[in-house]
Amino acid sequence: MTIKPPDAFSPGETPTFEASAKTSLADSQLRRNLGKATQTIRRKRAAVVEEMPDWEELREAGRALKERTLRHLDAYLLQLEESVTKAGGVVHWARDADEANRIISGIVREKGANEVVKVKSIATDETKLNEHLESEGIHAFETDLAELIIQLAGETSSHILVPAIHKNRAEIRELFLRELDVEELSDEPKDLANAARLYLRKKFLNAKVGISGANFAVAETGTVAVVESEGNGRMCTTLPPVLVTLMGVEKIVPAWRDFEVFMQLLPRSSTAERMNPYTSFWTGVSEGDGPEEFHLVLLDNGRTDVLADEIGRQTLNCIRCSACLNVCPVYERTGGHAYNSVYPGPIGAILTPQLVGIGKPGSDSLPYASSLCGACYQVCPVKINIPEVLIHLRGRVVRHKQDRGGLRERLDPENAAMRAMAKAFSDPELYENAQRLARVGQWPLVRGGKIGSLPGRLAGWTKVRDLKPVPKQSFREWWKEERG
Numbered sequence: 070m071t072i073k074p075p076d077a078f079s080p081g082e083t084p085t086f087e088a089s090a091k092t093s094l095a096d097s098q099l100r101r102n103l104g105k106a107t108q109t110i111r112r113k114r115a116a117v118v119e120e121m122p123d124w125e126e127l128r129e130a131g132r133a134l135k136e137r138t139l140r141h142l143d144a145y146l147l148q149l150e151e152s153v154t155k156a157g158g159v160v161h162w163a164r165d166a167d168e169a170n171r172i173i174s175g176i177v178r179e180k181g182a183n184e185v186v187k188v189k190s191i192a193t194d195e196t197k198l199n200e201h202l203e204s205e206g207i208h209a210f211e212t213d214l215a216e217l218i219i220q221l222a223g224e225t226s227s228h229i230l231v232p233a234i235h236k237n238r239a240e241i242r243e244l245f246l247r248e249l250d251v252e253e254l255s256d257e258p259k260d261l262a263n264a265a266r267l268y269l270r271k272k273f274l275n276a277k278v279g280i281s282g283a284n285f286a287v288a289e290t291g292t293v294a295v296v297e298s299e300g301n302g303r304m305c306t307t308l309p310p311v312l313v314t315l316m317g318v319e320k321i322v323p324a325w326r327d328f329e330v331f332m333q334l335l336p337r338s339s340t341a342e343r344m345n346p347y348t349s350f351w352t353g354v355s356e357g358d359g360p361e362e363f364h365l366v367l368l369d370n371g372r373t374d375v376l377a378d379e380i381g382r383q384t385l386n387c388i389r390c391s392a393c394l395n396v397c398p399v400y401e402r403t404g405g406h407a408y409n410s411v412y413p414g415p416i417g418a419i420l421t422p423q424l425v426g427i428g429k430p431g432s433d434s435l436p437y438a439s440s441l442c443g444a445c446y447q448v449c450p451v452k453i454n455i456p457e458v459l460i461h462l463r464g465r466v467v468r469h470k471q472d473r474g475g476l477r478e479r480l481d482p483e484n485a486a487m488r489a490m491a492k493a494f495s496d497p498e499l500y501e502n503a504q505r506l507a508r509v510g511q512w513p514l515v516r517g518g519k520i521g522s523l524p525g526r527l528a529g530w531t532k533v534r535d536l537k538p539v540p541k542q543s544f545r546e547w548w549k550e551e552r553g
Contacts (some may be wrong), residue, residue: 075431076225077410077421078166078195083431086438089407099235103404106234107395113341114392114448121337130330132452135386138323139376145288145321146367152291156353158363166196169368173198173280173313174205176364180311182277186269188212188305189295190282191229191389192315192368194411195424198280209280210272212301214265221248227405227413230339230391235404262299269301279309279360283316284388285331286365289324292352293365296335296345303349312351312360317368319376319385331388334450338390371424380461384419386451391416393445393455399438408435415445419458427462427469436462482526507539514538 075083093099118124138145150160163169169192177185185202187193187209199209199220211220218233219226221244226232233241238256245251245264254264281302285294293314295302306312322331336342354363376382394400394414405413409431410421418435425432436459445455467487470478478484493503514520520536522528530536542550 075409076197077425077429077432078197082429083409085430085434086403086407086409087434089409090403090438093403093407098237099404100402102235102237103401106231107401110341110395114337114395117337117341117343120343121333127330127333128450128452131334131388131450132386134322134327134330135388135451136383138321139319139382139385142318142321142376145323146318148288149286149291149321150367152287152289153353153363153365154291156291157355158291158353158365161364161366163366163368163370165370166368169196169315169366169370170198170201172364172366173315174202174207176311176313177202177207177278178205180277183207184272184276185209185278185280186212186272186276186305186309187280188216188282188302189284189297190280190315191226191411192282192317193280194226195370196315196368198315210269210276212269212272212305213297214262214299214301217265217269218244221245225406226411228391228394229389229412229414229416230394235406269304273304273308276309278311278313279305280313280315281306283314283320284335285320285322285328286316287323287325287327288321290352292325292350294328295349297347297349298340298345300347303347306349306351307359310360311362311364313364313366315366315368317370318372319387335388335390338388338392338448338450371426374426375420375423378423381419381423381458383453384416384423384458386453387416387420388451390450392448392450396444396448398440398442398444403438408438410435415439415455415459416453419455419462422462422466427465428473433466433469436460436466501543501545504539504543508541511538 075081077083121127153160161172163172183206185207187199188211193199202209211217215231215233216226218236218241222236228234236244238258238261241261242254242256245261246254249264249268251264254260281295283293284296286292287294293316295306297303322328332344332348336345351359351363354361372385375385391414393416394405397415400414405417408414408417408421410417412420418438422432422435427433439456439459441456441459443456446453449455467484470481470484471488474481474484493500511520514523515538518538520538521531523531523536
């Protein structure tokens with residue numbers, strides 16, 4: 070079993086993206102698997118989006134709906150609580166991961182269960198619910214096929230929507246033969262799915278408690294929705310007598326009619342399909358139909374801090390479609406594990422540092438895991454300006470080092486260089502002196518009218534770029550010469 074790497078939401082310090090990416094880039098099989106999968110999804114997504122003449126209007130509607138919801142989030146959450154309670158459900162409020170885990174494990178213990186089935190919940194990965202339940206003697210079985218693969222492999226997800234995207238069919242076959250006690254198995258998708266189905270069916274039928282995530286919850290009706298491709302989510306949310314749903318507070322939509330927009334945006338952006346194979350809605354409990362008890366746990370865990378940031382709050386618009394991952398040149402080459410977070414890729418690079426807080430080396434490195442090409446912004450169905458937030462967070466990281474960093478961070482070459490540049494740019498005389506000094510100092514580095522390589526740690530910057538030398542005459546000098 071592979072040892073799980075540290076995670077931004079786990080205790081302790083995680084490695085930086087730069088350090089983890091080196092390991093991923095050395096894995097040629099990983100790069101082949103990722104390249105093939107992301108290119109296929111990109112091609113299909115482009116085709117189904119092209120079919121929609123009003124796609125840009127839908128994106129704008131999605132953005133406007135999410136932003137209006139966030140502006141009145143407190144009122145909509147109270148409305149949701151009232152609606153769920155009226156429909157026979159129970160609402161719990163969790164300020165952080167520990168509180169959410171305590172609430173859920175308390176419900177499971179109360180039912181006398183030592184096993185639970187789970188589906189479609191990145192939020193439970195964020196709170197480390199499985200580890201918490203295991204510490205209390207309760208085993209959680211993932212039932213989404215890709216999540217099951219990851220759990221059997223003892224790994225973490227590398228993609229928001231396709232957690233096992235880094236594995237090919239041959240690797241999954243070997244895993245199932247080893248972990249599911251199967252004697253013969255081909256690597257055909259239908260055979261692999263059948264082996265998983267036989268294993269999971271017993272779990273569904275025996276479980277007393279099911280745990281799910283939520284794609285959306287409707288404030289006006291208390292309805293919760295999960296969209297998926299396999300039907301396991303429906304089994305998980307209907308067969309066990311008790312259902313617990315953990316949902317981030319930003320997943321709320323005001324009205325049922327809002328699905329008109331999101332049910333068109335989400336499937337095309339995520340799996341490149343015109344509609345989801347399975348979309349499950351439930352509203353409280355109904356006698357003789359589905360679970361007898363329903364609990365909705367509303368999770369904050371840093372989200373209200375994100376809401377308070379005028380530029381960063383657009384991150385909460387995310388509907389977890391993963392379109393930004395599939396077009397990102399950085400993600401395609403490193404995969405999700407290099408991000409050391411349950412939220413990888415461009416959206417993870419802006420969501421993770423905001424949820425865990427600035428000042429941690431691992432998550433602070435994520436806003437730099439981008440070429441700022443803007444492809445993520447172009448495909449985002451709710452128009453999150455990811456490059457803008459990346460630059461905003463880079464500024465917050467640098468400011469944190471300047472204001473609260475130790476001696477090592479204050480002496481960081483990038484930090485020292487930025488401080489020196491800020492001082493030079495604020496003083497005309499100092500700026501002109503710096504230009505003259507740079508003109509003399511660059512002399513041994515200029516070759517053929519360009520600087521091909523800077524010395525020391527700065528060499529990393531010129532390794533993939535040419536740097537133009539300081540010109541022999543500045544504009545100010547030319548102006549004085551020509552105009553006096």
